[in-house]
Amino acid sequence: MHDLTPTPALGAATQTIGTVTVAENTGVALASVAARTGGENTCTKVLKAVLGAVPDVGRTVLHDPEAGFWMGPDQWMIGAPMDTHEDIADQLKAKLGDAASVTEQSGAWVAFDVTGERMPDMCEILCNIPIRKMVAGDVRRTMIHQLGCFVIRRAAYDHIRILGPRASAKSLHHALITAATSVA
Template sequence: MHNLTAITALGSSVPSVDTVDGATLCENAELALASVHARIGHETACRAALADLLDGRVPDVGKVILRDPEAAFWTGPDQWMVGAPYETHEDLDAQLKARFGASASITEQSDAWACFDLQGAKMERVMELLCPINIRAMQTGDVQRTSLHHLGCFVIRRDPSDWVRILGPRASAGSLHHAIVTAMRSTV
């Protein structure tokens, strides 16, 4: 039998935490993710299943539904990303497949994305250095797809107002982390 050890996107056994004068970056290794894509002809049933999961709401363009334990955000027409705590949703894709049935194609995404939570009074200044979005105009529950250090990323404005979640390609987690920490140091 194999003796495997789980590692984070940055290759460690514990998530990375970096604090630089008014900003803290935490690698979040506890997020299960799955994409939901409505199948042609089943869009209404897919939306109904998603609304049932999210207390009657479906994320609209540029929006995220922040619900405990699940959250979901819009990624494209009739497409969403659903997230939940990994500890209780390790099999999130299977849970969603059972709920959505033939109305949607569900794909496990946990190992495709690295998740970083950036918090602190200087969060907006850091984000302004990193990507071309108007972070100051974003409200809690807004999400934008953007280029961050030449990587396609999602930026989610969380609550409280000094907190954003950044999802970027796991294969480039080291580059993404380096870019964020460099921007944090540049605001000192």
């Protein structure tokens, strides 16, 4: 067991502005899975076993403990609680073998949960996604404050999770708080 302590991407305190709450979520371990040539069937089987279903284009499978979403053709991001799945990449690689390329992504992203009545208004001045038409499980890659982010519409109607580049966690958080203030 190593003795290094991880630091959160930002360590931001949860903030509520008006009806909107912005909370950093430090508990998500991530790995991407890309099917290899000839490995598509195995990949599908493993994803079904892990998630219950293979995420379709533009969709997330919100499953417990692992969840996953479509990133690109034959490519998915799989997430699970950090406490139990810090080695998610190794876990997936063990299952997938040569059927897929697995890449650890936990360190690449910062996750923010945005909830509240005016979340859709906030989204409208943050990024170009049709937030009011999105249903639970929809995911869009989009630009927020010039940063490439994934926006996942979670089960609750007023809840989105934003995955953004970790190195820009501070800038992204600032943009979220600014937008929340703007629509509050």
